[in-house]
Amino acid sequence: MNENEHSQRIQIRLLALREDYLKRLPEELAEMRRLATQLLQEDKPAGTLGILQHRLHKLAGSGGTFGLPELSGYARRLEQQIHLWLDKLPPSQVELTAFIGEIGTLAELNMHTGYPGADQPPPSRPLAQQDMIHLWLVEDDRLLARQLVDQLTSFGYRVTHFCQLAEADQASAHDSPDILLLDVMLEPEGINTTEQMTLLPRLMALSCPLIFISARDDFPSRVRAAQLGAEGYVLKPIEVPRLVNRISRIMENRASPPERVLLVEDDQLLADHYRLVLEYAGMAVEVLQQPEQIAETVFSFRPELILMDLYMPDYSGPDLAGVLRQYDNWAGLPIVYLSAETDLGRQIQALRSGADDFLTKPISDAQLVAAVRVRVNRARELMAQINQDSLTGLLKHATIKEAVDIALTRALRDGHPVTLAMLDIDHFKRINDNHGHATGDMVISAVAMLLRQRLRRTDIIGRYGGEEFLVVLPRCDAASAHHLMDEIRKDFAQVRFSKGDTGFTCTLSLGLACTAAFPVDTGAELLARADRALYQAKNTGRNQTRTATQ
Structure with a gap:
């Protein structure tokens, strides 16, 4: 075995160890959040604080080793905070509430694998990288194709050009792109790719996003593209920066962090069921059964959508929605009632109190996931339109x-x-x-x-x-x-x-x-x-x- 092969094997083993650590980490963070929440119910929290301190100590030591320096540093700071509480004054209820929110922040830092901060310089990496986005371009206009390939390559993409749809179909037998760019009309045969796609099952089976390029801006062409699941329809002459921005938005949406959902539900079994369904779909879910803590929970968890029962023992859904709408920062936070109430008049009356939509129980698992996901995605898109520059996608x-x-x-x-x-x-x-x-x-x-x-x-x-x-x-x-x-x-x-x-x-x-x-x-x-x-x-x-x- 030569030195290069030996180095590659070591790298593979290190990556496997890191993947194993990352798989185990969410469970550990969830248990720490559970312990932190438990502190509010304890008259003498010293025992639970000691357990948390030990877990944070281990996390502070392991996080940096497996490429999570921010997680490691944050855990160390929280460990030191517990140390002060155990040595001196016990924490107040306000301090514990803030501490629970900071424990929740650890889960977000788990997703960030950035470079080390002050301890050492961040590793640099060249533009030509193995993880660059791979585009397939099907375009028979060779001059246009050459210009597109040159310009897209300048933006850091890897581009493979095909003159005909059949060539891309053959390549899909052993390879696949990150995004497929298709000209709607290929000459000289006059092939309409929106029709030919359905005859090429391997291309149709690709799981990558599809963007059509077209000189046509007619309604039927756009409808057909939408029916094929296209995520973009770019008109000629092509403005490459706009195309790049569209590609970036598509890829960022696919790699976006989990949707954060706050569930306000007094039925414990039902709450557990909804939580499991949404978590299985890849979402981050917090269940709140103490409505009077809704402001603190929203502040610490920062949900992107709130699912709320309409009727609860002490406070109604409209009561809680009205409280949240009093805060400027949460005026646009999506709130959806999830209730067995079927009376249309009462539903409309409830919506007037600050909610955005109404879902009726019982609801299927698939409908619940779809309803939550589409609302969070729309909220994200709206915030992007408000806060991001249209050319670059960066903040304004x-x-x-x-x-x-x-x-x-x-x-x-x-x-x-x-x-x-x-x-x-x-x-x-x-x-x-x-x-x-x-x-x-x-x-x-x-x-x-x-x-x-x-x-x-x-x-x-x-x-x-x-x-x-x-x-x-x-x-x-x-x-x-x-x-x-x-x-x-x-x-x-x-x-x-x-x-x-x-x-x-x-x-x-x-x-x-x-x-x-x-x-x-x-x-x-x-x-x-x-x-x-x-x-x-x-x-x-x-x-x-x-x-x-x-």
């Missing part, structure tokens, strides 16, 4: 600024650094003037794509201005942030763009500011320091990364 200016304030508040509370990175595309006006605004949009989208590929899920990215971006890096010191962002700068300089037969590259300038370098009280102050560092980078030659100092 106002939303990313708000994210800075939230991240700074958490950093000051937890004692961890947060770093801001401001990015600007060098000589962007020259790109628009020489190559056109459509090409400029493609460059902007490429920056957004690269940032999303390289950053952690816990990092926050926004389009701050026309060609300016802002990145919030929680729990990341200046040295780690500089290493990561400068690697992104270098990689972007290698991306080649094309306009007709003309190819070109462009560069980025970056300014960083970290809370560990100087005291700041507001997000605006931290932003100003990052902006000054960016100005220095642009004023001293561009294509460089500068970090603000004292």
Whole structure:
């Protein structure tokens, strides 16, 4: 066995160990949440606190080993909190309620496998990666196909081109794409792919999303595409940045985190049944049987939808919905009544109290899952439309600024650094003037794509201005942030763009500011320091990364 084979076997065993750890972790986190919730019912919680401290201690030691540094650090902080309670004053009910919410946060951190924060620099990775999204393009116009392949490759996709549908069908016998792009009408035979697809069962059996490309914008063509399950219908001439944004949205939806559902139900057996059904479908479910704690539960669990019984012993569903609607942050939170009430008048009256829909018991398991999933997805799409830039899919200016304030508040509370990175595309006006605004949009989208590929899920990215971006890096010191962002700068300089037969590259300038370098009280102050560092980078030659100092 040569050294390379030996190394590969070790990597496979390490990955298997990590997968086994990740499979066991949800059960452990669920048990810790159960123990934490139990604290509120105990007069002397020292025994349960001791058990939790031991479990947190083990988690703090194992999380970082298996690629979950944030989980490890968070568990260590909670372990230290219990240590203080056991050594000094026992916790109050308010402190315990907040602690239960923080235990719940551990489950979210379980999903984030980002780079280590302040202890060591994050690992960099090249643009050409084995995990890049693989697109199949079926297009008989060779000139258009070549342009699409070049431009989509510039965005970091791997593209395989087929001239005819039959070629893709043959390839599907031994391979499959992440997304299939099909021209609706292939010449010279005049093949309508929306009709031919049904005659090719291997292509129809592919589980990947389908996007049609067409010069036709007629209603029957769109209906037929919808009947085939298409998730996109892109008109010619193709605006590649829009196509890239659509692809990104589709892939993000497929990799989106579990739907978070709060179930308010006083029937224990029924609540358990609904919880199991939804959890089996991959959702995260919290059951609340103490209605007076609904505000605290919503604050800690942050549900995306509330399923609520209409009639309960002490408080009705409209009572609780009315309370939640008093909070500005929860004014748009979807609330659905799940009740045996069949009187239409009473249902309508209940909906007037702040709920969004009404489901009637008994309800089949399949209907329950579908109803919850479609409502959460629609809520997510609505929030994306409100908060995200249409070209890049990143947060808009106002939303990313708000994210800075939230991240700074958490950093000051937890004692961890947060770093801001401001990015600007060098000589962007020259790109628009020489190559056109459509090409400029493609460059902007490429920056957004690269940032999303390289950053952690816990990092926050926004389009701050026309060609300016802002990145919030929680729990990341200046040295780690500089290493990561400068690697992104270098990689972007290698991306080649094309306009007709003309190819070109462009560069980025970056300014960083970290809370560990100087005291700041507001997000605006931290932003100003990052902006000054960016100005220095642009004023001293561009294509460089500068970090603000004292």
